[in-house]
Amino acid sequence: MDWAVSDDLVIAVDKATVTRNRSDLIRSVSWQVELDERWVVLGPNGAGKTTLLNLAGARLYPTRGTVTVLGERLGRTNINELKTRLGFSSAGLQLPADETVRDVVVTASWAVVGRFTERYDRMDESRAQALLEQFGVGALADRLYGTLSEGERKRVQIARSLMVDPELLLLDEPTAGLDLGAREDLVRRLSELAADPDSPAIVLVTHHVEEIPPEFTHALLMRDGGIVAQGLLRDTVTAENLSKAFGLPLRLSIVDGRYHAQAR
Numbered sequence: 001m002d003w004a005v006s007d008d009l010v011i012a013v014d015k016a017t018v019t020r021n022r023s024d025l026i027r028s029v030s031w032q033v034e035l036d037e038r039w040v041v042l043g044p045n046g047a048g049k050t051t052l053l054n055l056a057g058a059r060l061y062p063t064r065g066t067v068t069v070l071g072e073r074l075g076r077t078n079i080n081e082l083k084t085r086l087g088f089s090s091a092g093l094q095l096p097a098d099e100t101v102r103d104v105v106v107t108a109s110w111a112v113v114g115r116f117t118e119r120y121d122r123m124d125e126s127r128a129q130a131l132l133e134q135f136g137v138g139a140l141a142d143r144l145y146g147t148l149s150e151g152e153r154k155r156v157q158i159a160r161s162l163m164v165d166p167e168l169l170l171l172d173e174p175t176a177g178l179d180l181g182a183r184e185d186l187v188r189r190l191s192e193l194a195a196d197p198d199s200p201a202i203v204l205v206t207h208h209v210e211e212i213p214p215e216f217t218h219a220l221l222m223r224d225g226g227i228v229a230q231g232l233l234r235d236t237v238t239a240e241n242l243s244k245a246f247g248l249p250l251r252l253s254i255v256d257g258r259y260h261a262q263a264r
């Protein structure tokens with residue numbers, strides 16, 4: 001199959017290796033994501049999850065192999081144009097503390113951080129407000145971003161990443177550092193987003209099976225820069241595969257579509 005011309009393929013990673021300081025962060029990884037799929041990428045610290053997400057987000061180039069995102073092959077395309085078609089949210093993204101929440105979201109339209117001199121219109125403002133409301137932080141639009149709690153910031157970051165109406169949404173540990181209530185709320189909202197057929201393809205990185213939104217469809221398990229298992233969520237997130245990925249014997253239970261893992 002010619003990956004570059006398939007309309008439904010949003011990510012095509014073919015035998016990609018990323019090397020830094022003579023060590024492989026990920027090694028010969030192959031992975032495909034289609035338009036209507038919602039993926040969770042799971043694995044222990046240092047497994048290579050963020051490296052893979054950064055490839056999919058056009059923030060890194062592979063040292064070997066190829067990466068094609070939204071039909072554009074990295075290394076042969078204008079990265080800045082490609083980035084405007086992607087929603088990307090990660091803890092590493094620095095957003096201006098002294099901007100209002102509304103401005104932080106609205107300015108994503110220009111794929112810039114900070115308002116600078118761009119002008120935006122009412123359409124953008126009302127879209128930003130609707131997205132903030134979708135994630136339960138509509139009432140915070142006039143607050144300065146720097147005054148928000150960690151949980152509120154995560155929600156604003158996701159609203160911001162959806163502002164560009166992305167064709168692919170990449171979320172790096174959106175629930176990390178949240179208290180139980182905030183985590184449950186965000187998992188529910190992400191599940192609703194995943195269930196909406198108009199939503200973009202979604203890839204969510206996490207360490208915890210408890211954070212898998214029930215409407216997600218696929219999973220990729222990583223360890224030591226390689227893939228342990230990938231495919232449909234139910235077939236992939238098994239006690240056996242998780243035990244391999246995390247390197248300890250685990251017991252797994254599933255209640256109402258939510259996963260729970262504990263050591264055996």
Ligand SMILES: Nc1ncnc2c1ncn2[C@@H]1O[C@H](COP(=O)(O)OP(=O)(O)OP(=O)(O)O)[C@@H](O)[C@H]1O
Pocket residue numbers: 020021024025043044045046047048049050051052207
């Ligand atoms: N620039 C770099 N130079 C050398 N090693 C790096 C570099 N960036 C990342 N690494 C290493 O590559 C490995 C994979 O990192 P990555 O951030 O992709 O893992 P991760 O699965 O997202 O981990 P975590 O769950 O802890 O965030 C780690 O061992 C990390 O220390």
